[in-house]
Amino acid sequence: MKKRYFILLLILGFFISKFIYDYAPLDYENNIDLKTYLGIDYNKLNNKDIDKLNEKVNEINNLKINRKNINKYYELIEELNNEIKNANISLPYTDYKEYLEENKKNFNKNDYEKALSISEDINSLNEKIDKLNNSKVIENLYDYKDKIKILEEERGKLLIKNNVDPYFIDNSLEENNVKFNLIGIENKELNITKNIENKSDIILYEKIWSYIKTIIPKDYIDFISKLEIYTDGYEDTLAYVINDEEILNKWIIAVDLRDSIDYKGNFNTEFRNTLIHEFMHLISLNNTQIEDDLNQYAETYTIDEGSLKKDSYLNVFYNKFWKNHRNYLDKTQRDYLSEEEKQELIYDFYLEHENEFVSDYAATNPVEDLAETFMYFVIEDKPKDNSIKSEKIKFLYNYEELVNLRNFIIEKDKTV
Numbered sequence: 001m002k003k004r005y006f007i008l009l010l011i012l013g014f015f016i017s018k019f020i021y022d023y024a025p026l027d028y029e030n031n032i033d034l035k036t037y038l039g040i041d042y043n044k045l046n047n048k049d050i051d052k053l054n055e056k057v058n059e060i061n062n063l064k065i066n067r068k069n070i071n072k073y074y075e076l077i078e079e080l081n082n083e084i085k086n087a088n089i090s091l092p093y094t095d096y097k098e099y100l101e102e103n104k105k106n107f108n109k110n111d112y113e114k115a116l117s118i119s120e121d122i123n124s125l126n127e128k129i130d131k132l133n134n135s136k137v138i139e140n141l142y143d144y145k146d147k148i149k150i151l152e153e154e155r156g157k158l159l160i161k162n163n164v165d166p167y168f169i170d171n172s173l174e175e176n177n178v179k180f181n182l183i184g185i186e187n188k189e190l191n192i193t194k195n196i197e198n199k200s201d202i203i204l205y206e207k208i209w210s211y212i213k214t215i216i217p218k219d220y221i222d223f224i225s226k227l228e229i230y231t232d233g234y235e236d237t238l239a240y241v242i243n244d245e246e247i248l249n250k251w252i253i254a255v256d257l258r259d260s261i262d263y264k265g266n267f268n269t270e271f272r273n274t275l276i277h278e279f280m281h282l283i284s285l286n287n288t289q290i291e292d293d294l295n296q297y298a299e300t301y302t303i304d305e306g307s308l309k310k311d312s313y314l315n316v317f318y319n320k321f322w323k324n325h326r327n328y329l330d331k332t333q334r335d336y337l338s339e340e341e342k343q344e345l346i347y348d349f350y351l352e353h354e355n356e357f358v359s360d361y362a363a364t365n366p367v368e369d370l371a372e373t374f375m376y377f378v379i380e381d382k383p384k385d386n387s388i389k390s391e392k393i394k395f396l397y398n399y400e401e402l403v404n405l406r407n408f409i410i411e412k413d414k415t416v
């Protein structure tokens with residue numbers, strides 16, 4: 001599979017699930033509000049659905065969560081999500097079968113049946129693998145995995161025949177999100193094609209793009225090649241940027257529709273802050289900052305995109321604030337760590353070094369630390385204390401051009 005490097009900002013709820021699992025405070029308050037949960041898509045519900053969904057929400061909010069009933073809580077959330085899907089509001093797919101069932105109309109009937117039955121076969125093979133993982137019969141395990149690979153290829157061909165890119169679905173499942181649209185940018189404008197039929201969607205996408213253009217200066221807008229609209233449900237990842245075609249000056253900016261705009265159609269403050277964070281990725285990861293080829297013996301800080309130039313923001317930032325944390329960084333890079341294990345490692349590291357980071361997410365790595373620090377540099381007053389996290393913010397004040405960008409964003413944001 002094509003390698004794609006994600007730069008994420010999980011500004012909301014990043015550590016919530018861990019928090020519940022590890023500490024499960026006895027008086028954990030769940031306070032779901034349907035309007036916040038669905039954001040702008042709340043408006044798509046009819047009154048009957050609203051009543052039904054609110055019943056489920058009340059059931060969840062009345063549950064006093066503790067260690068023993070935490071599973072009950074997740075069950076109820078799943079039930080709520082299923083009812084939301086029944087009301088025709090998309091949420092992330094849990095597997096291929098569900099994707100196919102929801103998109104049945106886009107498929108040739110025969111191909112649909114075949115793809116569905118392949119997906120069922122793969123699911124049952126995966127169940128067998130799960131069972132085998134607890135035993136020592138390796139031979140069968142590889143057998144099943146080979147079979148799955150063949151079936152996946154077969155299903156992939158069926159999908160392509162029906163104009164569906166399997167990569168798109170694999171990616172959605174992997175990232176646990178549902179992608180609504182990927183819109184090209186031409187001459188700083190959205191290139192709306194015929195496949196977006198709904199007028200109100202177009203108005204919404206234009207509104208988001210115009211907001212992005214307000215916060216991010218023109219020169220950097222040219223780095224953005226596509227706008228992706230997705231949702232991973234309530235909270236989690238609010239927005240991210242990702243290299244397009246692995247070219248340093250081409251980026252896709254992705255926005256979680258439901259976390260960005262509330263049900264009244266207003267942008268959330270978290271969305272503005274996230275955009276400022278993503279903007280720093282554009283500033284610090286383009287080809288004025290990074291050598292185009294990856295040199296593992298480079299003397300400068302090196303990331304997946306390449307080796308940083310000596311005087312780049314990120315390289316100077318790394319040398320000043322991260323050099324002593326090399327062991328930790330190496331640990332977070334271990335391939336065999338699961339996503340949960342990685343998050344736990346990061347969160348424990350954050351707790352040990354709280355005065356070094358502006359947020360828990362900043363402790364992820366220097367790339368995210370710089371982006372988070374930049375966000376606080378823009379939205380807060382210049383700090384007066386000498387904690388390391390404040391020194392990081394003050395470090396950005398050394399760059400006149402960054403101070404100018406700060407003023408630009410603050411002024412522009414007032415006009416929205």
Ligand SMILES: [Zn+2]
Pocket residue numbers: 007008009277278281367368371
């Ligand atoms: Zn980020």
